Amino acid sequence: MIVYLLCFILFLVGIYGILTKRDLIKIILSIGIMGYAANLMLILFAYRNNSIYPILSEGKAVSQMVDPLPQALVLTSIVIELGTTAMLVALALRLYEKYKTFDITKIRRLKG
Amino acid sequence: MNKEPGMTLIVKTVTRISVWLIILYGFYIIFHGHLTPGGGFGGGVIIALALLNVLLAYGKDFTRKWLNIKLLENFESSSITLFLIVGIIGMAVGGSFLFNFIDKGTLFNMLSSGTILPLNIIIGIKVAMSLFLVVLALAAYNFDKGDEQ
Amino acid sequence: MPIEIWLIFILCVMIIASIAALEIKDILSSIIAIGVVGLGVSLSFLFLQAPDLAVVQFLFEIFALIILVRAFVKKEFHQHEETKNNLLISIVTIVVLGLLFLLSLPVFQNLPVFGQPLMTVSEYYLFHGALQTGAANLVAAIILDYRAYDTLGEVTVLFTAIIGTLSILKIRSKEKNRETSNE
Numbered sequence: 468m469i470v471y472l473l474c475f476i477l478f479l480v481g482i483y484g485i486l487t488k489r490d491l492i493k494i495i496l497s498i499g500i501m502g503y504a505a506n507l508m509l510i511l512f513a514y515r516n517n518s519i520y521p522i523l524s525e526g527k528a529v530s531q532m533v534d535p536l537p538q539a540l541v542l543t544s545i546v547i548e549l550g551t552t553a554m555l556v557a558l559a560l561r562l563y564e565k566y567k568t569f570d571i572t573k574i575r576r577l578k579g
Numbered sequence: 580m581n582k583e584p585g586m587t588l589i590v591k592t593v594t595r596i597s598v599w600l601i602i603l604y605g606f607y608i609i610f611h612g613h614l615t616p617g618g619g620f621g622g623g624v625i626i627a628l629a630l631l632n633v634l635l636a637y638g639k640d641f642t643r644k645w646l647n648i649k650l651l652e653n654f655e656s657s658s659i660t661l662f663l664i665v666g667i668i669g670m671a672v673g674g675s676f677l678f679n680f681i682d683k684g685t686l687f688n689m690l691s692s693g694t695i696l697p698l699n700i701i702i703g704i705k706v707a708m709s710l711f712l713v714v715l716a717l718a719a720y721n722f723d724k725g726d727e728q
Numbered sequence: 729m730p731i732e733i734w735l736i737f738i739l740c741v742m743i744i745a746s747i748a749a750l751e752i753k754d755i756l757s758s759i760i761a762i763g764v765v766g767l768g769v770s771l772s773f774l775f776l777q778a779p780d781l782a783v784v785q786f787l788f789e790i791f792a793l794i795i796l797v798r799a800f801v802k803k804e805f806h807q808h809e810e811t812k813n814n815l816l817i818s819i820v821t822i823v824v825l826g827l828l829f830l831l832s833l834p835v836f837q838n839l840p841v842f843g844q845p846l847m848t849v850s851e852y853y854l855f856h857g858a859l860q861t862g863a864a865n866l867v868a869a870i871i872l873d874y875r876a877y878d879t880l881g882e883v884t885v886l887f888t889a890i891i892g893t894l895s896i897l898k899i900r901s902k903e904k905n906r907e908t909s910n911e
Contacts, residue, residue, distance in 0.1 A: 473739040516843035539870040543882040550889030613863040616779040624787040683862030692863035
């Protein structure tokens with residue numbers, strides 16, 4: 468219970484960063500924090516007490532393994548997260564080239 | 580010496596020796612993906628990090644000369660088609676998309692688990708090439724003028 | 729020592745590091761603080777019996793750090809002017825997020841207790857996975873056999889993101905084209 472709450476607080480820190488920060492770099496980092504919290508929450512749901520990792524080997528009982536399904540979902544999610552981070556970085560660099568700043572309140576005025 | 584791009588001689592020598600070991604380790608992780616932790620995603624990132632090691636140590640001009648960038652781009656674009664082809668062969672053989680049509684083999688063997696091994700290799704190539712190409716594009720980006728050199 | 733105490737400790741470190749990453753002025757320091765958060769996630773995956781994810785998260789954290797440092801740590805970028813921190817906006821945001829936290833407390837009481845997951849579909853995967861796919865690693869069996877269609881979609885998304893990044897970086901702006909054509 469308290470683990471879920473702490474993980475939710477981590478997610479809220481990411482939302483706080485997106486809503487209040489003006490620096491584009493800080494916004495990208497906040498999106499990353501939200502992604503970490505979401506992945507960690509899914510894996511927290513999968514844990515079973517006194518169990519082992521879901522990889523078969525000699526002398527391991529199948530009935531004492533953690534849930535492998537959220538692990539499979541999160542494994543693909545991590546990769547997509549990196550792809551989107553690279554895309555956000557490229558967009559931020561393009562914006563810097565055009566407006567010479569990372570401040571979103573100054574980027575907002577349209578020109579050109 | 581100082582006019583050469585990249586880092587010092589020590590870093591270059593160590594990189595020249597270690598980069599092949601890192602790539603070998605990446606292939607090990609990919610090929611044992613159905614037996615041990617790892618698989619296509621982890622092994623692909625290890626290979627991309629090995630190529631990135633060369634990029635950091637030697638500079639981007641040498642890396643562009645050393646590697647055939649066009650070939651890497653073709654690998655990157657065609658891997659998704661290979662994935663589809665494996666799926667369509669499954670449809671022809673077993674009647675459903677991505678059917679596991681190769682013999683399963685015995686558990687804990689290297690050549691077991693049917694199509695999981697080829698799909699792991701395809702995903703490993705895909706992840707390695709795409710991540711390395713992104714870093715190469717970022718390195719070629721000129722920050723002051725904002726244009727490719 | 730129960731695993732829950734370790735997890736609470738790691739999560740507290742991660743929350744402090746993420747707040748530090750958002751509040752520090754220096755860009756390099758905040759990127760390093762993000763690295764602390766990502767490695768904390770990797771460590772928690774290890775405690776939660778997910779070695780696959782721990783390996784992948786560790787490698788991706790290093791890769792993301794290299795991309796961010798390569799892109800943003802340049803001398804002229806540090807000279808961006810000090811934006812005056814609007815205190816009112818921060819306070820209003822914190823109050824609203826606190827209300828959101830309090831209102832979502834009943835949801836967490838209805839969730840399954842930590843350590844006793846719902847295993848309806850997964851029981852089938854655990855008991856039949858080795859026979860039906862022949863793979864010892866059940867996570868690989870799920871992502872590449874039972875749910876390979878999901879993985880195809882994921883590879884498509886990755887392909888689109890990478891193509892988007894490459895085209896954003898390689899496109900030339902209109903002004904540059906005009907200058908070069910005038911020359």
